[in-house]
Amino acid sequence: MTERAPAPGGLALVEALVNTLSVDTGDDRLAAEFGLSGDALDRAAALREALRAACLAHAGHDIPPGRLSELNALLAEAPLTVTLDHEGTAALAPAGEPGLTARVAAAIAEAVAAGTWTRLKACAADDCHWAYYDRSPAGRSRWCTMSICGSRAKMRTYRSRRTG
Template identity: 35%
Template sequence: MATLTLIEEFLNTVDERSFTRHGQIHIGGERLASARALADWLADHGLADAGVEMEQTDLVDAIAFRTTLRQSLAGDVETATAFADYPLQLAPDRPGELRIAARTGRTWLDVIVETVTVAVCREDWRRIKLCAAPDCRWAFHDTSRSGRGRWCDMAVCGNRHKTRAYRERHQQAT
């Protein structure tokens, strides 16, 4: 499952959303709240065997990498910063071919680092975005033709933004 979907789901293991919709308050949270939660998430995504034990250092590294990637998407740091602690190299692949390989010592982290690296090289990374709504910031894969999508869901975040802007314009007019 080494795709943009994996990256998107990894980035969304932290839910920063804090909005109200139809009277329901959405309160975000941290899916990777423990080493056990990390192990479960990895198993659910085929990156580790079910029941594998994770160490606290695994959790710290996963959250640090995710945080740096999210900061990169927000424009707070350069994307290359996310890879500072994860040296990459070319490794043999199929006969006569090479692939980008991470050597973190953890297979699951190698897959995530390599998936992001390949997305950056293919310029697919620019299609992974954080929702422009400040009370959302959900990571999403922008599938719009122009690549200019701003909202994780136009019917929710985009609509709330447009409604807010409409109300502000009409309040200023009166």
Template identity: 40%
Template structure:
């Protein structure tokens, strides 16, 4: 595997608009949300829609701190270049369309949330057997292994 697809990158970037470690949240203010969307050449939906979508997606990929909420977003199927394409007018729809494509391709289970309580960073598991647990073995994984070792000894 060479790297995450554009769909995986968009979904992970959206999930990481919340940074637990740095205590930052792109979705705290409409201006930062609009900037995030504009940087990706997407139209920003309402801040409320973005927050609900992120919470639902984080819950769907296993964030124990996220609450799954009902979510309905409009997407379209367009016939472009002789092939159907799943599109959406806004950023939230684009993220959910990307998530849907990942699910259809069997890649959705590669989107994960780091289990470290002080991290919760989303990442795309590129391991062959989809067994990666930590966002970074050098940081979160190492801390947990050191903590476990200290508890055992």
């Protein structure tokens, strides 16, 4: 759907997870892309939709209270540990066998530390909500692509002014 480059670092995982569902068509690739089934698939779908709500919040929308508590509960279960590299730089990393939620939690922690977490947004178009990384200088991008979603929104605004 998008012509944008993927998000940097671990945010690429979060972006890829959110984008396993095409809101407009209902095409869901979560099981195929992450090799999940059963309870793990259900938890990953809940994580995906809670992350989509957080990305929408980064774009100026309100997070439904249920989604926020769901995201916090899912991330609280992620086993993370502090690791140091050879230069002494500390980072959070999944502890033990890294599951999807722990990898996402570590990616979010890395992005928060880098100051990039709030630049992962969801498209403002109600029929899209595709996750994208906002590389605009002011960080105020609203649509995944200007050529599709942005153009449609601007055309709707133009038409409503002309007819209203």
